[in-house]
Amino acid sequence: MNCSRKLLTGLAASVVLFTAPAMSQEGRGDVVYVPTPQIVVDEMLTMAKIGPTDFLIDLGSGDGRFVITATQKxxxxxxxxxxxxxxxxxxxxxxxxxxxxDRASFVEQNLFETDLSQATVISSYLLPAMNLKLRPKILAMKPGTRIVAHDYHMGDWYPDDQRDIVVPEKKVGTAGVSYVYLWYVPARVAGKWQTQLNVGGKEMPYEIAFDQLFQTLDGTLRGGADSVALRGKLKGDQITFTTLPKGSPGNQRHQFTGKVSDDTITGMVRVGDGAAARETTWSAKLATRGEMRRAKDESEEH
Ligand SMILES: C[S@@+](CC[C@H](N)C(=O)[O-])C[C@H]1O[C@@H](n2cnc3c(N)ncnc32)[C@H](O)[C@@H]1O
Incomplete structure (x- = not known):
């Protein structure tokens, strides 16, 4: 199933979750209590690659299974x-x-008012509208923070990974299947960056303009008479982007990889293709910070 179909399925399923037959314990707040099946909890924490250095916050923790599994296992x-x-x-x-x-605690608190600053991983089983309400706060977290969500999406912030898990006993949402999603909080790179590239043996100044939609990048690389479109992506603070050969410096494809730390990117650039390609270090400095682009979000209209 492609992502957009899944999103629609998630929306339809959200109505089912919201109106699920009352369980012995109904929960309190903005969504009823429905526990995530244990095999789905395990799969989500595995997707997030959670480990001893991580701090998990489960938003709407129910019987505590996410935090208990993360600590115990x-x-x-x-x-x-x-x-x-x-x-x-x-x-x-x-x-x-x-x-x-001693390592797993539970606090009476509205999840929308919770301080998320300690978290390296966030887990949730909430409705799409709740995920969207949380989204700006999540996007402001440290790049690389992982978010795992059961059954429900984040609108036009498409997941970095997703899996369908067959759960025959599941009756809520889409019966028999759990959809699980993983996102990495992307570094903010929208705006203009200054860099130097070696063209014909000479260091030349170039400007990179990134147009950012969550983890997806478009933009241009400009310098002298050169101007070429670029495409790339972010995984937390890890950036990759590529230009086509035509219009690139020296008319050679440039493949950039790097790490973003606030206003600096450092990494490697591979110039050219095949056996003749050469790789050198590369860095860029932020000149003007831009705003992240917002695509029209279909789910916000519902
Ligand atoms: C669908 S259950 C998920 C429970 C658990 N995370 C799991 O996956 O097994 C949602 C939980 O969120 C809680 N909840 C709903 N709205 C909340 C809010 N605004 N603040 C904190 N908890 C909330 C409910 O009481 C319920 O326990």
Whole structure:
């Protein structure tokens, strides 16, 4: 299933989740309590590559299974927030029973008001409208922070990875299947950057203009008489972008890779193709910061 079809499926399913038959514990707040099946929790934490150096925040933590699994099985630390006092008590009891109460805590708090600054990984099983409301706050987090979400998307911020998991016993949302999504918070590179490139043995000044839509990049590389379109992407603070040969400096394809640290990018550039290609170090400095582009988001209209 392609991404946009899945998004629509997610929207249809959201109605089902919202009106799911009452469970013994209904949860409190903006979405009813429906636990994520344990095999889906495991798959989501594996996708996020969670480990001992990570701090997980589960937004709407239910019986605590995300934080407890992350601490018990993967050695991480973390906390969950929920508004349902019964579920919070249950989650604390489950953490005690699992022997992880010192690393897994549960707080009575509205997830929209939660300080996310400690998190390296965020997990959620919330409705699309809630994900969209959280999105600006998530995008402002440290580049590379991973977000894993069960069944519901983030509108026009397409996931970096997604999987379908067959769960025969699942009755809520799309019955029998869980959709899981992973995003990396992208570094902000929209704007104009100054760089130097070696053309015919001489260092020449160039300007890179990035037009950024979440993790997707378009733009131009300009210098002297050269102007060429570029395309690329971000995975957290890791950037890659490429120009076509025609119009590139020296009419040779340039393939850039690098790491973004605030107003500096450092990395390597591969110039040319095939056996004649050469690779050198490369860096760029931010000249003018731009705004990230917003595509029209179909799900915000619902
Ligand atoms: C669909 S359940 C997911 C539970 C758990 N994360 C899981 O996947 O098993 C959503 C949970 O969010 C909680 N919740 C709903 N709105 C909330 C809000 N505004 N702040 C905190 N928790 C909320 C509900 O009480 C419920 O436990």
């Amino acid at each position: 993967y050695g991480a630390r973390g906390f969950g927030v929920d508004l349902d006092t019964y579920l919070l008590r249950l989650a604390r009891k489950n953490a005690q029973a699992a022997g992880v109460a």
